[in-house]
Amino acid sequence: MKRKQLRVKKKRKKRIKFIVTTILAILVVGIGLGAYVLTQAYQAADKTYEPLERGEKSKLREEAVTVSKDPISILLMGVEDYSTGGEHGRSDTMMVATFNPEDEKLKLLSIPRDSYVDIPENGQDKINHSFAFGGKELTIQTVEDLLNIPIDYYATVNFEGFKNIVDTLGGITVDVPFDFEQNSDDRVAEKLQFYEGGEMELDGRYALAYARMRYEDPRGDIGRNERQKEVVQAIIKELASPSTLTKVDDLAEDLGTNIETNMKFSDALNFLKKYKNFDTSNIDQLKLEGASDYLGKISYYFIDEQSLAEVQHELRVHLGLEEPTTTDSTTSDMNEQQTNEYPNENSGYQEEPATY
16 A cells, blocks of 8 residues: 555656646746747847937937837838849838827828929939938928928838748738739749739749739839838738747848848837737728829829828827817928929939839
């Protein structure tokens, strides 16, 4: 009897020891993985961090914002030529995202690249030319003047970085609206085919072509903007997937070598913590209505004045700069719709022939 009790006690001790050992192993692995993730994230953040000359605060802010407490805005730029530090290319894609910690919603606005706007000290021209004239600093100033909102943070990503990130995530899924073909951005310039009729899985090369195409889209820049928003949503969905944890090393490399931002590592961590349960269903898409037309031999997108006022108001409300009941859509002189008959002829920037 005593021997049986002894054997039972030994078995219990072994079982308890096994359970404790297992728990400790899980904790060690978990802590190690967490430390590894933080290390990789820190290294990536260290490479991507690039502050603005203006300092931490927009000219339209009375004081700097805190990502975990305040509504914030981020300007996302897809840079067409990043080989020289992004200062001599054009911003092929321009999107403004605003986050509000109270409703945990994201408002996403694509600005048509051909939008005819006033670029400070450069006259009226296509908004994507602002990057060629003065890099991210001038682009941010131009967007702030256009939308009458502060741009708190920015992030630029080049084409190679975009493709690498999509590939690292294992691709994205989109719903192709119609059949079309688009040249790849590489030297091969292969015509990539897209087919309507359900979801299509895209790797980085195809995803970039899908987001950039506009000449075959019957809605022009507007249709292009809709596809870009779809791509952003698809990437956010993949990033939120648990499987992304195993891809931290590769993602850190992609981010560190291809992205530039003024968001500090600590801010990024606070941001992720605040919006850890964010779902793509909480994205509200905004649109700048307008029409394309020619001035001389160059095509521009002319933003509708009423649409601009409505978007300005909605973004300002989301950022806590106006009350929702505000009906006065009057904007400052710097935001008035431009009425000049011709674009700035003295800017010194010539439109390059399309290569896509």
